[in-house]
Amino acid sequence: MIRAVWFLILLALISLGAALVADNPGAVSLQWLGYKVDTSIGVLFAGIFFISICLAIVFRVWFFFRNAPKRIGKVRRDWRRDRGYKALTQGMVAVAAGDAQEARRQARKAENLLAEPPLTMLLSAQAAQLSGDEKAAGKFFEKMAERKDTKYLGIHGMLNQAIQEGDKDVALDLAEQAIELKPKTDNVSRALFDLQVQSGNLEEAEETIRKAVKDKLIDNDTGRRRRAVILYQRSVEAEGDGKLNDALNFARKANNLVPGFVPAAVRTSRLLQQAGKRRKAASVIEEIWVTNPHPQLAEVMAELSSGGGEQEKMRTIEKLANYNKDHVESHVAIAKAALVAGMWQEAREHLEAIADLNSAEIPSARICRYMAELEEGENSDIEASREWLKKAAIAEPDSAWNCSSCGQVMAEWEPVCNHCETFDTLEWRTPPRVTRLAPVDLPAENTGEELGETIDMEPEQEIDAGAPPSDETTKH
Numbered sequence: 001m002i003r004a005v006w007f008l009i010l011l012a013l014i015s016l017g018a019a020l021v022a023d024n025p026g027a028v029s030l031q032w033l034g035y036k037v038d039t040s041i042g043v044l045f046a047g048i049f050f051i052s053i054c055l056a057i058v059f060r061v062w063f064f065f066r067n068a069p070k071r072i073g074k075v076r077r078d079w080r081r082d083r084g085y086k087a088l089t090q091g092m093v094a095v096a097a098g099d100a101q102e103a104r105r106q107a108r109k110a111e112n113l114l115a116e117p118p119l120t121m122l123l124s125a126q127a128a129q130l131s132g133d134e135k136a137a138g139k140f141f142e143k144m145a146e147r148k149d150t151k152y153l154g155i156h157g158m159l160n161q162a163i164q165e166g167d168k169d170v171a172l173d174l175a176e177q178a179i180e181l182k183p184k185t186d187n188v189s190r191a192l193f194d195l196q197v198q199s200g201n202l203e204e205a206e207e208t209i210r211k212a213v214k215d216k217l218i219d220n221d222t223g224r225r226r227r228a229v230i231l232y233q234r235s236v237e238a239e240g241d242g243k244l245n246d247a248l249n250f251a252r253k254a255n256n257l258v259p260g261f262v263p264a265a266v267r268t269s270r271l272l273q274q275a276g277k278r279r280k281a282a283s284v285i286e287e288i289w290v291t292n293p294h295p296q297l298a299e300v301m302a303e304l305s306s307g308g309g310e311q312e313k314m315r316t317i318e319k320l321a322n323y324n325k326d327h328v329e330s331h332v333a334i335a336k337a338a339l340v341a342g343m344w345q346e347a348r349e350h351l352e353a354i355a356d357l358n359s360a361e362i363p364s365a366r367i368c369r370y371m372a373e374l375e376e377g378e379n380s381d382i383e384a385s386r387e388w389l390k391k392a393a394i395a396e397p398d399s400a401w402n403c404s405s406c407g408q409v410m411a412e413w414e415p416v417c418n419h420c421e422t423f424d425t426l427e428w429r430t431p432p433r434v435t436r437l438a439p440v441d442l443p444a445e446n447t448g449e450e451l452g453e454t455i456d457m458e459p460e461q462e463i464d465a466g467a468p469p470s471d472e473t474t475k476h
């Protein structure tokens with residue numbers, strides 16, 4: 001709008017000027033290099049205007065040719081960059097799709113077209129890894145680690161390689177470097193922690209957990225649980241070194257950090273007992289029994305009985321059970337102690353109470369075994385006892401410490417699974433049942449119905465089963 005107004009004003013001024021010149025033609029006389037020109041002022045202005053236009057055109061043409069090489073170079077560079085990025089994108093798509101050959105081809109193309117090593121090196125490394133060439137990938141990661149802008153990516157790639165190859169010392173060193181560059185990286189913090197635990201650097205591992213909680217990489221509860229597990233392990237090591245005071249302190253700390261942590265309570269109680277503090281040892285067990293009763297706690301309590309007699313042990317267990325009277329583990333603990341003490345009436349009372357609590361047709365394996373013991377002990381009824389043992393064979397297997405990562409069953413709880421080396425994966429639960437397929441060479445008419453038959457197995461046989469866990473799962 002403003003431009004239009006200015007244009008109109010300019011047009012008015014030009015018309016005004018032209019009218020002025022037409023009304024007053026005047027006379028101009030020029031004498032230069034022996035030439036003499038006589039003309040009017042209007043022709044002079046027209047001449048100056050014409051010459052100006054010619055000069056502007058000449059200047060424009062000259063400018064165009066002068067900048068031509070620069071412009072051609074820019075067009076070429078833009079073209080290369082566009083094609084480079086396209087190759088990079090296609091390479092990444094190929095990596096995601098698992099197409100190793102295409103990924104390598106696009107990586108080479110992108111490398112030729114783009115002058116941006118950080119992007120192309122990562123793609124080249126990923127493409128090499130995809131085609132199984134870890135050595136080539138390693139070289140790319142090393143190159144990346146040398147550059148400031150790709151140092152972290154390079155170290156991270158090398159760290160993953162070292163973990164895969166099982167080279168723990170190198171991995172630990174790389175994880176420390178990576179966490180220094182990026183302290184708030186979740187997966188590196190976890191990898192560093194696992195490596196510290198595996199290499200026995202428990203103090204550093206505890207520090208890594210504190211930092212992870214501070215940086216909000218893990219929540220408070222997870223942090224407390226992991227620290228408790230580490231403290232448990234430190235207690236085991238201190239005991240091994242003969243430092244009983246330290247062992248007790250670590251165990252106590254673990255027990256206080258996670259109040260329902262059965263292995264820590266068992267450990268604290270046993271160490272207190274060794275230190276001659278029987279009453280304190282008992283109170284640790286009583287305290288946890290309120291929230292988390294467990295057969296191993298009852299075993300420790302029986303050992304803490306003031307007299308050595310079986311009936312005294314039974315009374316001690318009875319007192320413990322009072323802290324969580326209606327819980328099935330309370331009844332089981334009393335029944336078990338009563339059977340050992342030959343107190344048949346009490347044993348039957350509590351085994352019947354368990355049957356009332358349990359809605360399943362057949363009680364769990366251990367209850368069937370206790371019933372068999374009772375029938376034999378109380379009534380010498382061998383036939384009834386045998387029936388219970390048969391039931392035990394097909395009943396729900398007893399709970400045990402199961403690794404949630406690999407399914408390994410262990411007699412004792414350990415901070416790290418001794419099979420898959422994963423940290424804190426042992427849970428107290430019923431071992432999974434196994435679904436076994438019928439052999440393939442069965443006659444055709446039999447296979448249809450027998451395929452997929454569920455077979456109940458003895459707990460010992462189910463040790464390596466990888467089937468999903470059953471309902472009764474608790475982390476103690």
Ligand SMILES: [Zn+2]
Binds near residue numbers: 404406
């Ligand atoms: Zn495992």
